[in-house]
Amino acid sequence: MPVGGQSxxxxxxxxxxxxxxxxxIVKMYFETWKQALAFGDFETAQKCASDLAKHIPxxxxxxxxxxxxxxxxxxxxxxxxxxxxxxxxxIGGLNRAxxxxxxxxxxxxxxxxxx
Numbered sequence: 202m203p204v205g206g207q208s209x210x211x212x213x214x215x216x217x218x219x220x221x222x223x224x225x226i227v228k229m230y231f232e233t234w235k236q237a238l239a240f241g242d243f244e245t246a247q248k249c250a251s252d253l254a255k256h257i258p259x260x261x262x263x264x265x266x267x268x269x270x271x272x273x274x275x276x277x278x279x280x281x282x283x284x285x286x287x288x289x290x291x292i293g294g295l296n297r298a299x300x301x302x303x304x305x306x307x308x309x310x311x312x313x314x315x316x
Contacts, residue, residue: 227253 219226234249257266 230249230253234246234253237243237245237249254267259265
């Protein structure tokens with residue numbers, strides 16, 4: 202079934218609604234960023250900056266302002282790969298009890314220093 206068919210009509214509608222409000226959403230991101238910095242909430246400010254930086258579009262030549270995130274996982278083209286094969290392994294015999302601990306008590310006598 203191709204993506205975007207009858208089954209995904211609500212997804213298409215949601216994307217259109219977000220696209221219509223894109224400018225408002227970007228302004229809200231910038232305002233949140235400013236407020237977070239003003240209140241010293243650097244974690245939120247960093248998240249806003251990161252989210253905005255990830256979505257800066259490429260220019261006409263295909264260059265981006267920032268390099269690709271090194272932690273971002275590569276998207277694999279599944280159309281060029283074979284079927285997915287999953288293999289499971291069950292390891293048995295792990296429910297055995299541990300042997301009893303052997304404790305040996307050694308009595309140590311304290312000697313007074315001799316002169």
